[in-house]
Amino acid sequence: MKIEQIYTGCLAQGAYYIVSDGEAAIIDPLRETQPYIERLQKDKVKLKYIFETHFHADFVSGHVDLSKKTGALIVYGPTAKPEFDAIIAEDSQIFEIGAVKIKILHTPGHTMESSSFLLIDEKGNEKALFSGDTLFLGDVGRPDLAQKAAHMTQEELAGLLYDSLYQKILPLDDEIIVYPAHGAGSACGKNMQKETVDTLENQKKTNYALNQNDKTSFIKAVTEGLLPPPAYFGMNVAMNKKGYDSFDEVLSKGLHALSPEEFEETVEFFGALILDVRNNDDFAKGYIPQSINIGLDGDFAPWVGALIADVKQPILLVTDENNEEETVTRLSRVGFDHILGFLKGGFTSWKKTGKEIDRVHRISAKQFEDEIRDKNVTVIDVRKDSEYLAEHVDNAYSKPLAYINNWMNHIEPSEHFYLHCAGGYRSMMAASILQARGFRNFTEIEGGFNAIAQTDVPISDFVCQTKVLNSIK
Structure with missing residues (x-):
């Protein structure tokens, strides 16, 4: 028997x-199927089952394509209603893979169809639990995502999750x-540990959700502090439930090379969004006007989902x-x-044609220090609130990037402000969005808070609620 975790860091997905x-x-394959097929061929084994722990919200699974290419059967837990052929297993149903068995444990709460898969080895010993989004390391699945589909409140779903776990x-x-199914960085939980594998014994000791006094305290603990989902x-x-276009077709269409003239015409004809995935340093020095920068070298896919939102765009x-295929895949x-x-x-190639280019006004942290000395300036910090609360530039406003479409409507265009994140990745995304929406009167700080902290710019962990919560006037 062999168990291999295939972990994708940019999605925090296993x-x-x-x-x-x-x-x-x-179990829970990614969208692109070729790596799995190559692995099967290398190991000279036949794929018998594709197990899905639930209808995923944060990524599109490869179950449909993989089933078509291999003939393997897709398996969901009880109550799932996919719009394609699949086995809807009963609670405690057993599936055999060679000499080992997988036992279905229906564990609703994160979603109604959520199930965990218990692996029983050749000797009949229970060895591993593939817990999906029911149990994370250090956390449990958020119970607010399936409210509409389940016709239940997040508190009612949290109660089901408690029953499933206990x-x-x-x-x-x-x-x-x-x-x-996920580790630290995933939006499917709020308090995940950095490790991706653990014993159940250690989780009983270290997981806050498994150490509540009763069901009421569990519900309160897991529903507190949930941010709105992307x-x-x-x-x-919907794509995971209904099916989707073949990844091979998506890749083929996406790898269509366009000259600068064709590129420009396509933008105008289709109303396409220009997504520039270069690193923030290169983007700041020059880019096609109206482009949005989300660097491929960071948490690319989750930020695309959070900031662009409409998958049909x-x-x-x-x-x-040579990064085109990787970008389309992600x-x-x-x-x-x-x-x-x-x-x-x-x-x-765009620059060589002499076509219009745009730039972001970026300065170093040292320049920032010099410019704000003895002045009353506006500073916008686009890190998460938790990062801001730990430490921040004195009197900076906390305006997380994830909510930029809300807070930028309260910016006074005539008032200059400075913009930063932790290292430049997120602030350049914010800068590109702001400039695409017509905001020009700002300066982005290279290296972000990490660089600012190395200067003599006043830093504080004092929380001014007005700065955190009020709109910028």
């Missing part, structure tokens, strides 16, 4: 590959290895050469399939 006696199963999972042996979550659920790409993982092509030769 898929699982299980092999026994010539047969294999894959009746189905906690009674299992302490030695069982827990393999969750807008694209519902669209990804036509997109044109500006990338570094976009498809979160359901952005309407990629019309990319700029052949990248931004360099």
